[in-house]
Structure formats: C-alpha cells, structure tokens
Amino acid sequence: MQKLILTAGAVLAMLSVGIGAFGAHALKDMLAASGRSDTFETAVAYQFYHSLGLLIIGILMYHIPNRYLQFAAWSHIAGVFLFSGSLYILCLTAQTKWGAVTPLGGLLFIAGWVLLVVALVKS
8 A cells, every 4th residue: 555655646746747847838828818827836736745745644654554544645645636636627628617626625635634643643
C-alpha cells in the first residue's frame, strides 16, 4: 500500500507541474479572457500541496502501521480529483455547475489532514 500511495503522490505532483506549465503557456490567453487564471492556479497549487502530503503519508506508512494513514491518503487522492479536477473542468468549459463539486474536494482535503493527525496521535 505504501508504494501505491508514494507512486500516486509522485504522479499527481508530476501532473501538477505539467498542468501548471500547460496553463501558464498554452492556456494563458484563454484563462485570461475568461478571468479564470487565478482559479486554475488554485487548482494546480492545491493538487501540488496534497501530492506532497501523499508523499509524506506514504513515507510515514513505512514507520507507523496505522489504517488511518491509508484513509488520509485516499481522502487526499479523492480530494485532488474532486477539488482540482472540478476547477480544471470549470476553467476549461465555463460550466459553473462544477463549482458545486469543489467544496466536496475541500472537505476531503480537510478530512485527510484530520485523519493524519488521528494516525499520529494514536501511534
């Protein structure tokens, strides 16, 4: 499980760099015209932060055998898809209904950090 979480963190971090670069260059004019540059940057930043969180959790899993770490990792992964994913879709399609999904991803991010605290306290 640790290897899967570390791999997911590394892949999501890599994708955040690639997506960020794509947004800064290929999508720059489109995002500026739609006024969504800040939204896109927020999506990339939160994806990257939580990718780093996944890497930390994956490393901790080698030292602290605790199922709460697994729950924290899956919360962060789902959070990236719901939070950042919904913002990417919103930026690219201008379909504002996707904005309703974003807070669910944010709640998953918070849950992941809470679960990490629980895992550390219980260890």
